[in-house]
Amino acid sequence: MALLSQNPLVFLLVINGDFVAKVQDSSPETKENSFVVTPWLVEGKVDYGKLIEQFGTSPINQEIIERFSKLTGEIHIYLRRGIFYSHRDLDWILDKYEAGEKFALYTGRGPSGRVHLGHLIPWIFTKYLQEKFDAELYFEMTDDEKYLNSQKLSLEQTEKMAFDNMLDLIAVGFDPKKTFIFTDTGYIKSLYGIAAKIAKHTTFSTAKAVFGFDNSTNIGMLFFPALQASVCFLPSVLKGHNVPCLIPAAIDQDPYWRGIAREVAPKLGFYKPAQIHSKFMPGLGQGGKMSSSEPETAIFTTDSIKEVEKKVLGSFTGGRATVEEQRKLGGQPDICPVYHYYNFMFEEEDGELKRIYDDCKSGKLLCGDCKMMLASRVKGFVSDFQTKREKAKEIIDEFLVEDIAGGVRKRSDMH
Amino acid sequence: MALLSQNPLVFLLVINGDFVAKVQDSSPETKENSFVVTPWLVEGKVDYGKLIEQFGTSPINQEIIERFSKLTGEIHIYLRRGIFYSHRDLDWILDKYEAGEKFALYTGRGPSGRVHLGHLIPWIFTKYLQEKFDAELYFEMTDDEKYLNSQKLSLEQTEKMAFDNMLDLIAVGFDPKKTFIFTDTGYIKSLYGIAAKIAKHTTFSTAKAVFGFDNSTNIGMLFFPALQASVCFLPSVLKGHNVPCLIPAAIDQDPYWRGIAREVAPKLGFYKPAQIHSKFMPGLGQGGKMSSSEPETAIFTTDSIKEVEKKVLGSFTGGRATVEEQRKLGGQPDICPVYHYYNFMFEEEDGELKRIYDDCKSGKLLCGDCKMMLASRVKGFVSDFQTKREKAKEIIDEFLVEDIAGGVRKRSDMH
Numbered sequence: 079m080a081l082l083s084q085n086p087l088v089f090l091l092v093i094n095g096d097f098v099a100k101v102q103d104s105s106p107e108t109k110e111n112s113f114v115v116t117p118w119l120v121e122g123k124v125d126y127g128k129l130i131e132q133f134g135t136s137p138i139n140q141e142i143i144e145r146f147s148k149l150t151g152e153i154h155i156y157l158r159r160g161i162f163y164s165h166r167d168l169d170w171i172l173d174k175y176e177a178g179e180k181f182a183l184y185t186g187r188g189p190s191g192r193v194h195l196g197h198l199i200p201w202i203f204t205k206y207l208q209e210k211f212d213a214e215l216y217f218e219m220t221d222d223e224k225y226l227n228s229q230k231l232s233l234e235q236t237e238k239m240a241f242d243n244m245l246d247l248i249a250v251g252f253d254p255k256k257t258f259i260f261t262d263t264g265y266i267k268s269l270y271g272i273a274a275k276i277a278k279h280t281t282f283s284t285a286k287a288v289f290g291f292d293n294s295t296n297i298g299m300l301f302f303p304a305l306q307a308s309v310c311f312l313p314s315v316l317k318g319h320n321v322p323c324l325i326p327a328a329i330d331q332d333p334y335w336r337g338i339a340r341e342v343a344p345k346l347g348f349y350k351p352a353q354i355h356s357k358f359m360p361g362l363g364q365g366g367k368m369s370s371s372e373p374e375t376a377i378f379t380t381d382s383i384k385e386v387e388k389k390v391l392g393s394f395t396g397g398r399a400t401v402e403e404q405r406k407l408g409g410q411p412d413i414c415p416v417y418h419y420y421n422f423m424f425e426e427e428d429g430e431l432k433r434i435y436d437d438c439k440s441g442k443l444l445c446g447d448c449k450m451m452l453a454s455r456v457k458g459f460v461s462d463f464q465t466k467r468e469k470a471k472e473i474i475d476e477f478l479v480e481d482i483a484g485g486v487r488k489r490s491d492m493h
Numbered sequence: 494m495a496l497l498s499q500n501p502l503v504f505l506l507v508i509n510g511d512f513v514a515k516v517q518d519s520s521p522e523t524k525e526n527s528f529v530v531t532p533w534l535v536e537g538k539v540d541y542g543k544l545i546e547q548f549g550t551s552p553i554n555q556e557i558i559e560r561f562s563k564l565t566g567e568i569h570i571y572l573r574r575g576i577f578y579s580h581r582d583l584d585w586i587l588d589k590y591e592a593g594e595k596f597a598l599y600t601g602r603g604p605s606g607r608v609h610l611g612h613l614i615p616w617i618f619t620k621y622l623q624e625k626f627d628a629e630l631y632f633e634m635t636d637d638e639k640y641l642n643s644q645k646l647s648l649e650q651t652e653k654m655a656f657d658n659m660l661d662l663i664a665v666g667f668d669p670k671k672t673f674i675f676t677d678t679g680y681i682k683s684l685y686g687i688a689a690k691i692a693k694h695t696t697f698s699t700a701k702a703v704f705g706f707d708n709s710t711n712i713g714m715l716f717f718p719a720l721q722a723s724v725c726f727l728p729s730v731l732k733g734h735n736v737p738c739l740i741p742a743a744i745d746q747d748p749y750w751r752g753i754a755r756e757v758a759p760k761l762g763f764y765k766p767a768q769i770h771s772k773f774m775p776g777l778g779q780g781g782k783m784s785s786s787e788p789e790t791a792i793f794t795t796d797s798i799k800e801v802e803k804k805v806l807g808s809f810t811g812g813r814a815t816v817e818e819q820r821k822l823g824g825q826p827d828i829c830p831v832y833h834y835y836n837f838m839f840e841e842e843d844g845e846l847k848r849i850y851d852d853c854k855s856g857k858l859l860c861g862d863c864k865m866m867l868a869s870r871v872k873g874f875v876s877d878f879q880t881k882r883e884k885a886k887e888i889i890d891e892f893l894v895e896d897i898a899g900g901v902r903k904r905s906d907m908h
Binding site: 268270275278281282294299300301 | 637640641648677678679681682683685686688689690692693694695696697698700701706707708709710711712713714715716718719896897898
């Protein structure tokens with residue numbers, strides 16, 4: 079059974095099918111198989127196996143999963159199910175950990191109007207890593223990049239969104255004692271010196287090659303990769319000695335680390351950051367990752383419970399045209415977002431997940447029932463999350479780190 | 494008498510002769526007349542009249558000088574003598590001032606190992622403007638740019654140099670209540686938000702056209718123009734309403750304001766910064782501006798008094814091969830750094846300056862005597878300056894503005 083295969087790569091190839099997305103490539107011969115994954119664009123039918131080849135990362139193999147098992151006592155479902163499926167230097171991070179050298183976690187977010195369930199995937203996994211490895215987390219809200227890369231948003235708007243999005247992050251349940259959340263604009267004093275050192279070793283040519291920048295790219299975006307990379311080395315700078323850094327993030331963020339941070343690290347005397355990469359959670363439509371730009375197919379943490387129910391019940395499925403046909407042919411869970419929601423977030427028991435899969439395939443489980451059950455679970459999750467999100471408002475200061483602006487020595491004179 | 498002409502432009506053309514410098518242009522037809530003036534390079538025989546044409550600035554004409562006279566009660570020698578000779582929107586700044594709207598001054602320095610007399614020219618003039626117009630001064634130490642643009646210097650070194658160079662600045666005598674000195678790395682939190690907005694409106698193409706950047710330019714340098722431009726708008730941001738900004742600086746800095754700040758200002762709703770441009774103080778060698786890279790021809794504020802004397806007495810002059818010849822033909826003050834030192838800094842009386850000029854031309858004043866007199870004055874100036882520079886160490890905090898780094902809300906947890 080491919081789904082529960084011991085080899086995540088085999089599993090991978092099976093669940094690939096769900097990402098049949100808006101391919102906008104104009105050349106007909108590439109339409110079927112082409113896809114684009116960059117920090118700003120995920121488009122087409124993502125072949126995760128090919129991404130490993132293209133990006134030059136390593137698959138998370140059985141050996142690594144066993145090491146996790148020994149060190150943590152449990153294997154997170156995202157590892158078991160190949161949702162976190164690729165890495166760089168994860169074995170090295172575990173070597174260091176076993177030798178008594180703790181690592182720091184670093185991840186982040188380009189703030190947006192609303193957070194959806196797909197955004198939570200890396201955060202949930204990061205929380206697991208924090209707990210199991212007693213790791214500090216440095217979380218960057220890239221309000222500047224979001225502004226620099228937007229046609230419409232003001233910097234004031236992206237800053238505001240960053241503070242709003244922090245509530246979602248905090249609601250995931252991180253340890254305030256070990257979690258440091260900041261915006262780029264709010265923490266720039268702590269980051270800029272490190273970023274300048276990275277920038278000095280990064281030419282326009284390099285940035286162009288890594289990110290596809292061109293002559294019309296604004297100079298803020300050109301500098302930004304140095305800023306995003308700087309957080310990899312922040313724990314080392316703050317502690318005064320080299321600290322291994324592990325970055326859990328969706329695989330589209332890989333170019334920052336591959337092309338910039340890992341290139342520059344040895345020149346500055348830092349460790350190269352290690353990475354662990356996730357796939358994208360699908361949306362509720364036919365193919366494509368969950369995306370804020372298609373709100374009807376994304377479950378936002380701030381959706382009303384009614385909206386959640388409506389969206390789940392209105393989901394595309396891998397079902398057949400008629401009940402009769404489905405009883406006869408069975409459903410198609412591999413291309414069904416409803417099934418993948420169980421897989422990503424809403425059925426932790428592997429045995430139960432397998433039952434859903436098998437019952438769908440056999441025609442025993444019909445889409446209506448399956449969606450009803452999912453809707454109930456998603457509503458429960460969102461409702462619970464919203465409670466935690468409200469509580470987060472009261473404790474945000476326990477997580478936020480900020481430099482103080484305004485010319486402190488002479489502030490009174492300046493205003 | 495061209496030297497004391499009422500028309501600064503005529504005067505200009507006369508004193509042009511002293512800048513006969515290392516022309517490295519390889520095409521023979523341009524060797525004589527070519528020159529390069531950029532923020533990073535001043536090379537060749539600078540034709541200041543042509544620079545006004547090339548840069549599209551306006552000459553400081555008699556009308557503006559008369560307005561200064563009415564408003565300030567005196568005309569600074571740098572205006573009388575055409576050392577500050579070009580501007581953008583200076584008339585607009587004076588309109589605003591007359592209408593009751595005060596302007597802020599902004600200038601800065603790329604910190605280096607040592608400050609020389611040439612560096613002091615814009616600062617001395619800035620102090621005059623501060624006094625006469627009761628203006629706040631925002632002074633930027635570009636430690637980041639100096640690092641980003643250097644083959645050898647570490648960021649820690651340029652930061653240290655910035656603090657050292659502040660002593661020279663403070664020794665000039667600015668009003669601590671109205672003067673705000675900062676380094677880019679130390680004040681980045683206050684600057685970055687403004688810089689991001691400027692950067693968003695500045696493409697690589699623009700930066701390339703303005704500064705001659707290319708594909709090998711590092712991404713820190715690419716962003717830097719936004720940071721340098723940001724200070725133009727800092728007073729407006731701090732005050733919460735638009736404040737006119739006047740930038741006194743050597744003319745090589747003009748591209749920052751022309752190409753970036755003035756282009757972007759209307760898009761962000763700020764006033765365009767006005768500028769007033771100085772020429773370069775010559776070195777003590779044959780031609781060329783005073784430059785730290787030719788230390789034997791530059792008087793540093795930290796030179797020993799012995800060194801000062803040695804340098805002045807060893808200066809190139811416009812004298813003749815023999816005393817007889819000089820008595821007969823007269824000297825050549827227009828190409829003589831010794832004469833120009835009187836002009837720039839060491840003879841405030843126009844009548845006395847004219848006497849020196851005439852006595853040189855007539856063969857009455859010989860180079861040895863002329864240099865002895867200058868050496869005595871330069872030694873006195875440097876000695877006095879060094880006393881003030883020592884005192885500056887005690888009051889640096891009255892001038893320095895800094896953001897506080899380190900994640901203040903959670904600083905204790907992070908260390």
